[in-house]
Amino acid sequence: MITSFRACALSALALVTALSHGPATAQQKPAPISESEVRAHIAVLASDDFEGRAPGTSGEMKTIDYLAKTWDSYGLVSGTNDPANPWFQPVPLVERKPYAQSFSAMRGTRPLKIDSDALILTGRNATDAVSGAPVFVGHGVGADGKLNADVRGRIVIMLSAEPKFEGAAKLPTRREREKLLAEAGAAAVLLTAPKGAPWASVRTALAGGSMRLASDDVSTTISGLIRPDAANALIKPAGMSLATATKRAGEPDFVPVDLPVTLELAASTQVRSFASHNVIGKIPGAKPGSGAVVLLGHWDHFGICRSEEAEDRICNGAVDNASGMAVLLTVAERLARAAAQGAQLDRDVYFMGTTAEERGLLGAYHFADNPVVPLDQIVVALNIDTVAIAPKGAPVALVGRGESGLDEIVDQIAIAGGRTVDTDTEANAFIRRQDGWALGAKGVKSIMAGGSFSDMALLQAFLTSVYHQPDDELTDKTELGGAADDANLHIDLVRHFADEAKYNPATTGD
Numbered sequence: 380m381i382t383s384f385r386a387c388a389l390s391a392l393a394l395v396t397a398l399s400h401g402p403a404t405a406q407q408k409p410a411p412i413s414e415s416e417v418r419a420h421i422a423v424l425a426s427d428d429f430e431g432r433a434p435g436t437s438g439e440m441k442t443i444d445y446l447a448k449t450w451d452s453y454g455l456v457s458g459t460n461d462p463a464n465p466w467f468q469p470v471p472l473v474e475r476k477p478y479a480q481s482f483s484a485m486r487g488t489r490p491l492k493i494d495s496d497a498l499i500l501t502g503r504n505a506t507d508a509v510s511g512a513p514v515f516v517g518h519g520v521g522a523d524g525k526l527n528a529d530v531r532g533r534i535v536i537m538l539s540a541e542p543k544f545e546g547a548a549k550l551p552t553r554r555e556r557e558k559l560l561a562e563a564g565a566a567a568v569l570l571t572a573p574k575g576a577p578w579a580s581v582r583t584a585l586a587g588g589s590m591r592l593a594s595d596d597v598s599t600t601i602s603g604l605i606r607p608d609a610a611n612a613l614i615k616p617a618g619m620s621l622a623t624a625t626k627r628a629g630e631p632d633f634v635p636v637d638l639p640v641t642l643e644l645a646a647s648t649q650v651r652s653f654a655s656h657n658v659i660g661k662i663p664g665a666k667p668g669s670g671a672v673v674l675l676g677h678w679d680h681f682g683i684c685r686s687e688e689a690e691d692r693i694c695n696g697a698v699d700n701a702s703g704m705a706v707l708l709t710v711a712e713r714l715a716r717a718a719a720q721g722a723q724l725d726r727d728v729y730f731m732g733t734t735a736e737e738r739g740l741l742g743a744y745h746f747a748d749n750p751v752v753p754l755d756q757i758v759v760a761l762n763i764d765t766v767a768i769a770p771k772g773a774p775v776a777l778v779g780r781g782e783s784g785l786d787e788i789v790d791q792i793a794i795a796g797g798r799t800v801d802t803d804t805e806a807n808a809f810i811r812r813q814d815g816w817a818l819g820a821k822g823v824k825s826i827m828a829g830g831s832f833s834d835m836a837l838l839q840a841f842l843t844s845v846y847h848q849p850d851d852e853l854t855d856k857t858e859l860g861g862a863a864d865d866a867n868l869h870i871d872l873v874r875h876f877a878d879e880a881k882y883n884p885a886t887t888g889d
Contacts (some may be wrong), residue, residue: 408874412702412866414859420449420705421767424678425697425853432471432499432696433682434655434735438562442678443467443658446732447706450660454715458661458729460751468657470745473596476588477501478639479647484816486616486640496578497570497609499585502646507600509534509567511665512644515614517628518542524549528635529565534642535599538612539570539652545631552811554739558597565603566645571610571621578606584847587684590738592745593652601644616640653673655679657733657742659751662715664726664877671727671752671886672877673823674710674869675743675814676703676763677736681847685766692847697852702767702859704732706866713870724877726758733814737847745815754818757877758884759785760825761869762815768841771860773830774801775868778809783824788882792871793828798864806832824884828868830861 423429423445430438447466457465478624480500484491513534519525522544528535528594536559542550551559553570560568572581585604605613619627627633658678664671680696695701711730718724729752733742747754753780762778775793781804790800809832810816815825831838845851876882 409641409870410438412709412713412863412870414863416709417702417705417855417859417866418857420708421701421853421857424701424704425695427693427695429695431682431684431693432678432680432701434679434738435474435651435653435854436682438682439655439679443732444659444797445658445707446662446678446708450484450711450730453712454719455660455662455711455730458659458731458751460764466658467747468659468749468751469654470657470742471593471652471654472590472735472741473593474588474590474651474653475501475503476649477586477646480641481645481783482644483615484640484857491612491640493609493612494606496582497606498603500644501585501589501759502601502648503598504648505569505647505650505873506647508643508645509601510641511566512571512640513613513638513642514635515617515624515638517633519560519626520551521633522547522631524551526559526563527633527801529563530560533555534567534569534644534747535560535565536569536571536605536638538625539573539604544627548802554564555805557599557602558595561597561599562635565599566723567603568599569603569605570609572604572606574607580764583684587681588649590735592741594748595744601646603644603646608657613638613640613642621691629867642650646778655742657746658732658735660711660730662711662718662724662728662730665723665729666725666879667727668727670756670758671729672873673729673731673752673757673760674707674763674873675733675760675816676707677734677814678704678732678741679734679742685849689849694847694849695852697853697857698767699784699846700736702862705868706763706766706862707732710869710873714873718858725879727752728873728875736814740817743814747817747821747823752821754821756841757818759783759822760815760818760823761872762813762825762827763829763869764813764827764866765841766829766831766862766865767857767859768837768863769830769834770858771864772863773799773864774799774800775828775830776803776806776833778806778813778827778832779815779819779825780804780807780864782807782810782819783826785824788875789826789828789872792875793868794870796871798868801833805835827864828872831865856876
């Protein structure tokens with residue numbers, strides 16, 4: 380794959396090389412990364428030629444080829460430690476796309492009136508069918524994190540919202556709750572759609588299918604999403620509304636409710652198994668065995684995400700996350716050039732583009748289960764995602780503030796670099812939605828630092844407009860000042876954490 384590098388990539392590399400200047404020594408910082416350098420990489424990765432970078436498509440092949448070839452040209456070496464798969468770590472995935480479905484709901488001998496498009500069903504196999512009386516399980520677990528009902532053979536209706544029980548320890552995620560139900564023998568799980576989510580957009584997103592790691596392909600015979608009004612129609616015969624049931628589900632003494640209706644569910648599903656890839660490069664350190672710093676960001680997006688009738692069919696993902704990958708590429712260039720000119724860092728520095736983040740952090744989870752460097756040797760993981768939002772000079776926020784024990788170090792480095800610091804914890808609302816979570820769950824100190832998460836109003840403006848839409852494209856209005864700032868911040872972070880004299884993880888508290 381690496382030998383099929385494209386002409387557009389060569390043009391971008393030429394531009395980056397022309398913009399980079401000045402020798403680096405062990406005493407000098409690399410020359411600052413410019414907005415133009417960041418833009419050059421985004422222009423390639425978010426181009427229509429890369430078809431939205433969906434895993435398992437020709438867009439993936441172009442993307443991972445570009446990343447590997449670019450890192451190779453900068454002087455990085457393969458970080459996979461696998462001669463059979465240099466640069467690329469295979470990530471076995473299973474994809475399921477809903478093809479056709481049918482359902483009916485009866486209360487005794489009377490049918491319940493539910494719109495034909497109020498459920499979206501996906502089967503585990505090519506064709507599946509399930510019938511029976513459903514049970515409403517609230518969040519599916521109690522405050523102890525364990526299942527709250529005997530669900531064997533049952534159709535389960537569960538809230539998609541994360542459980543919040545007062546005083547409870549960390550509770551299972553939605554995916555973890557679905558797995559618990561499947562392992563307990565549930566026949567089907569119907570999740571209530573998130574409150575306020577536009578149903579048409581939800582249907583469009585789910586039509587693109589779901590993905591799971593082949594090693595974690597645990598599911599019920601049928602899974603699906605149910606519109607709130609349809610969920611309310613199923614719950615109402617039990618003498619309560621969905622709103623009342625949701626409120627009760629948050630109470631410590633909640634008991635699952637058997638619903639006096641009968642459901643018939645059937646689904647036809649396109650099932651595909653394939654290997655996608657994480658892309659991993661490395662700048663070797665001067666002191667082997669001293670540990671490693673890992674920078675990561677996801678390269679994937681949603682590919683060709685609209686029907687043939689649409690004027691713009693491609694979800695290009697310029698901000699999310701071609702911008703993050705541009706930062707990884709420019710930081711790698713600066714540090715590799717500095718190392719070649721005598722400023723080699725003590726520790727190995729890994730650069731990783733992960734796959735299928737948009738489908739549930741799958742590439743990051745696979746790496747966490749199959750690391751190319753022992754996890755206890757990773758002194759810090761720095762995740763970079765959605766950076767082309769904030770303007771130049773934006774304060775630095777942390778996703779994961781208070782979780783890693785590294786806040787003070789990161790704040791001091793940011794301030795020394797001329798940035799201000801946002802010390803609140805608003806950005807922690809995204810902690811489970813980014814790749815660093817997969818490594819943090821395994822005990823790796825993991826943070827995401829940057830300007831995009833310091834202004835929630837600005838971030839929400841992106842999330843409620845072009846996010847995951849074809850309009851997330853590179854334009855003259857794309858804000859790259861903050862992205863360049865964050866790239867330079869990450870050079871400083873790596874130079875600190877990869878220096879044994881500056882950072883000793885054994886003396887840093889959790």
